[in-house]
Amino acid sequence: MSQQNDSKLHSDAPIGVFDSGVGGLTVAREIMRQIPNEKIIYFGDTARVPYGSKSRDTITRFSKQIVRFLQTFEVKTIVVACNTASAYALDELEREIDIPIIGVVKPGAKTASEVTTNGRIGVIATEATIGSQIYTKYIKELNKDVTIYGKACPLFCPLIEEGLWQDPVTDEIARRYLSELIDIDIDTLILGCTHYPLIRSTLGRIMGDSVTLVNPAYETARELKEMLEEKGILNQEHPGLGANQYQFFVSDGAEKFKSFANSIIKYGILSAKTINIEEY
Amino acid sequence: MSQQNDSKLHSDAPIGVFDSGVGGLTVAREIMRQIPNEKIIYFGDTARVPYGSKSRDTITRFSKQIVRFLQTFEVKTIVVACNTASAYALDELEREIDIPIIGVVKPGAKTASEVTTNGRIGVIATEATIGSQIYTKYIKELNKDVTIYGKACPLFCPLIEEGLWQDPVTDEIARRYLSELIDIDIDTLILGCTHYPLIRSTLGRIMGDSVTLVNPAYETARELKEMLEEKGILNQEHPGLGANQYQFFVSDGAEKFKSFANSIIKYGILSAKTINIEEY
Numbered sequence: 249m250s251q252q253n254d255s256k257l258h259s260d261a262p263i264g265v266f267d268s269g270v271g272g273l274t275v276a277r278e279i280m281r282q283i284p285n286e287k288i289i290y291f292g293d294t295a296r297v298p299y300g301s302k303s304r305d306t307i308t309r310f311s312k313q314i315v316r317f318l319q320t321f322e323v324k325t326i327v328v329a330c331n332t333a334s335a336y337a338l339d340e341l342e343r344e345i346d347i348p349i350i351g352v353v354k355p356g357a358k359t360a361s362e363v364t365t366n367g368r369i370g371v372i373a374t375e376a377t378i379g380s381q382i383y384t385k386y387i388k389e390l391n392k393d394v395t396i397y398g399k400a401c402p403l404f405c406p407l408i409e410e411g412l413w414q415d416p417v418t419d420e421i422a423r424r425y426l427s428e429l430i431d432i433d434i435d436t437l438i439l440g441c442t443h444y445p446l447i448r449s450t451l452g453r454i455m456g457d458s459v460t461l462v463n464p465a466y467e468t469a470r471e472l473k474e475m476l477e478e479k480g481i482l483n484q485e486h487p488g489l490g491a492n493q494y495q496f497f498v499s500d501g502a503e504k505f506k507s508f509a510n511s512i513i514k515y516g517i518l519s520a521k522t523i524n525i526e527e528y
Numbered sequence: 529m530s531q532q533n534d535s536k537l538h539s540d541a542p543i544g545v546f547d548s549g550v551g552g553l554t555v556a557r558e559i560m561r562q563i564p565n566e567k568i569i570y571f572g573d574t575a576r577v578p579y580g581s582k583s584r585d586t587i588t589r590f591s592k593q594i595v596r597f598l599q600t601f602e603v604k605t606i607v608v609a610c611n612t613a614s615a616y617a618l619d620e621l622e623r624e625i626d627i628p629i630i631g632v633v634k635p636g637a638k639t640a641s642e643v644t645t646n647g648r649i650g651v652i653a654t655e656a657t658i659g660s661q662i663y664t665k666y667i668k669e670l671n672k673d674v675t676i677y678g679k680a681c682p683l684f685c686p687l688i689e690e691g692l693w694q695d696p697v698t699d700e701i702a703r704r705y706l707s708e709l710i711d712i713d714i715d716t717l718i719l720g721c722t723h724y725p726l727i728r729s730t731l732g733r734i735m736g737d738s739v740t741l742v743n744p745a746y747e748t749a750r751e752l753k754e755m756l757e758e759k760g761i762l763n764q765e766h767p768g769l770g771a772n773q774y775q776f777f778v779s780d781g782a783e784k785f786k787s788f789a790n791s792i793i794k795y796g797i798l799s800a801k802t803i804n805i806e807e808y
Contacts, residue, residue, distance in 0.1 A: 295586045296576045304782045306575045309804075357593055406686035500586045524589075528807050 254303040257324045257347065262287035262495075263472070264318030264326040266311075269297035269498075270505065272329030273512045275352060277517060278469035279327070280494070280515060283476070286481040288494050289321045293525060298376025299332040299404055300441065307376065311337035315345060316528040317497070326474060326479055328352065331440050331464070332374050334383040343465035348475060349383040349478050353377075355471045357386035358465030358523035364462050367394040370429040370459075373440030373450075375400040383440060397432055401425045401441075408443045409508070430455065438462045446512070460506070474512050496520040530703065537604045539761040541777075542567035543752070544598030544606040546591075549577035549778075550689070550785060551722035552609030553792045555632060558749035559607070560795055563756070568774050575779035578685055579612040580654025580721065586797070587656065590615035593750040595625060596808040597777070602760055606754060611720050611744070612654050615662040628755060633657075635751045636718050636744030637666035641738050644716040647674040649711040651738075652731075653720030655680040655777045663720060665791060677712055681705045681721070688723045689788070698727060702734050710735065718742045720753065726792070776800040 265276050269292045276290050283503045291314055293299075298309050311333045318326055325348045328334045328341070342349055360369050360383075372520030378398040387396055403421050412418045428438065437459050439445055445463050452461055476482040487493045494515065498505045502520040511515045545556050549572045573579075575640040579587050591613045598606055605628045608614045608621070614631030622629055640649050640663075651663045667676055683701050689704050705748055711715065717739050721726055725743050727773045732741055756762040767773045774795065778785045782800040790799045 300781050301784075303802075333755055385674060402684055403690055406683055417700055418699055478703060500582050504581075522583075 257479065258483075259324070259479045259483050260487070261322055261324035261481075262289045264289050264291070264292040264315075264321065264323035265328040265329050266293070266298035266314045266326070266333070266517075267442060267463060268293050268332065269507050270294075270512070271405070274428050274442050274445045275327060275329035275433045275465040275468055277328040277513050278465045278495075279472060282469040283473050283482065284408045285482070285486045287487055288323055289318060289323060290494070290496045291317060291525075292496070292498045292505060294501050296523065298374070299330060300376050300405065301314055301402065302332075302346040302376060302494070304336040304380075308340055311341060312344065313525050313528040314457070315376070317523065317525060319345070323347065325349065325476070327473070328467065329442055329444060329465075329468070335377045335380040338401075340362060341443045341511065346481070347361075350468060350472055350475065352442065352468045354386055355381050355467035356440065356462055357383050359467045360436050360438050361390040361394060362385045363462065366395055366433065366435045367397050368432060368434040368436070369394055370406075370434040371396060371398045371400070371440045372401050372425065372429075372437065374405070375402055377440055380428065397434060397482065399425055399429055399430055402446065402484055405441065406444050412503075413447050418450055422447070422450055424433065426451070426454050430435060432439055436462060438461045440464070495522050499523065499525040537759065537761050539602035539604070539763050540567070540765075540767070541602055541761075542569045543603065544569050545601035545609050545712070546573070546594045546598065546606070547610040547722060548573050548579035548612065550574075550788045550792070552652050553789055554722050554725045555607060555609035555745040555748055556712065556774075558745045558795050559752060560793070562749040562754035563753050563762065564774045565766045567767055567771075569598055569603060570774070570776045571597060571805075572604055572778045572785060574781050574785055575805065579610060580584070580656050581682065581686065581738050582612075582656060584616040584656075584660075586621070588617040588620055590805075591621060592624065593805050593808040595621055597803065597805060599625070603627065603694070605629065605752070605756070605763075606701045607683070609722055609745075609748070610748040611722060612656045615660040630748060630750045630752055630755065632722065632744040633662050634666055634774075636672060636720065636742055637663050638771055640716050640718050640742045641667045641670040641674060642741065646713070646715045648712060648714040648716070649674055650714040650717045651678045651718065651720045652674060652681045652684075652705065652709075652724065654685070655679065657683055657720055663718060677709055677714060679705055679709060684727065685721065687721050688726050690744070694730065698730055699734070699801070706731070708735050714739060714740060716740050718744065720744065746802055777803055779803065779805040785789070
């Protein structure tokens with residue numbers, strides 16, 4: 249494991265981004281949009297996806313392996329682009345490494361606590377993220393007077409990965425999951441899984457115009473940019489064409505990943521490589 | 529790894545049964561029904577489930593680890609109670625161990641080739657099983673004159689695990705997946721994933737009375753019984769109450785597994801233990 253401290257962090261080093269699979273690409277996409285000079289090493293744990301139905305111990309063990317893999321690229325920072333891993337593993341990862349590490353939960357929680365006016369915030373996410381109560385914890389730290397309603401939506405990821413982004417079945421499942429959040433009159437809904445921005449229009453239509461949707465991917469990229477600026481390690485120059493600015497690694501099925509990734513990111517995924525993450 | 533040969537196989541040794549998660553319980557249930565004297569060690573790879581969207585290399589590596597784990601119990605035989613693992617890993621597993629090993633694909637293929645009268649057989653399964661063309665290969669070996677139509681149904685497993693066994697959404701998805709098999713007038717449908725018997729009534733209703741559903745779980749238990757009889761290692765005496773006849777192990781989430789398992793198997797899952805399968 250490479251050891252680094254802030255003074256050794258180089259602005260032209262890449263940013264490590266990881267997720268259980270393809271969902272984190274919505275975060276990578278926001279980073280590409282907001283700080284286009286940065287290099288990214290993306291890892292998707294496609295051999296062990298999904299994380300959202302699994303336990304804290306297992307997700308923490310998987311996340312540590314991935315962080316060790318990303319550190320072989322001497323990344324200057326790591327973005328945990330997975331709500332479940334942010335919920336369960338972020339604290340322990342922070343203790344293990346001495347480069348900055350950002351999860352997607354805190355930035356989303358912060359924005360939601362700021363935009364709510366009636367003090368009722370809904371969170372939709374995986375079973376694991378909802379079970380962890382992590383959004384409730386962070387939001388309550390910022391604003392004691394709000395109430396947070398969590399709802400696990402285990403079918404959203406398989407429906408999204410099947411490509412049913414706009415489909416009557418996804419509508420029907422979304423109406424079932426969201427009905428109780430509509431009934432209790434939330435005015436803010438956190439998309440607490442990195443897949444969910446892909447069905448943002450369906451979710452927005454069902455919730456109605458009076459509900460603000462918070463996309464933690466956007467907020468995370470913004471916080472990442474601020475952090476890099478503060479530490480003086482924002483990359484000032486574009487690495488140039490042919491510089492392998494974006495590299496993608498997966499633990500399984502590189503071709504399938506590439507095809508799905510290209511439907512999310514319009515910058516062109518030149519290649520994705522498969523590695524055995526259990527060796528890290 | 530324990531080394532055994534037929535002469536050393538004991539009739540009172542347990543049978544190892546494994547699957548990527550809970551689906552293989554439909555196979556375990558058939559074994560319990562058809563040969564009630566047998567002890568079973570069941571392993572569900574719940575930390576890395578599902579297998580059906582993953583590659584041959586990954587599934588073979590996972591399956592080898594599980595076989596090594598099961599061999600620590602000196603099992604007399606192993607049942608690969610997962611179509612995807614049977615499709616991708618069975619041949620390699622057979623070369624690695626010297627106890628009998630049975631997959632779910634061959635028994636299902638054999639029965640389908642026998643029951644079809646119009647020579648048109650449908651197979652529904654995971655992407656990996658369909659992609660492997662394994663059912664086509666086995667059926668063609670038995671009967672050259674049939675045509676096999678495969679259809680991947682990636683949403684069935686998540687819908688079943690969400691408990692929507694009888695639900696309009698599952699009906700709608702099933703109608704979409706099955707429509708082309710109805711159009712080409714198959715008379716036999718293989719339920720090529722161990723989850724699918726749990727929505728058998730939905731599938732039967734949509735396909736209609738003229739189509740025979742083949743459940744490889746049933747056929748596999750029957751073939752297992754015949755093999756144990758032939759080798760003289762069928763357990764003649766019931767192990768008795770309190771003898772820990774059925775033991776369940778998972779790689780994650782033992783409590784959740786137990787709860788789902790109890791909805792499938794009516795014999796009472798007394799306990800399930802979590803182990804780290806990556807250590808095998």
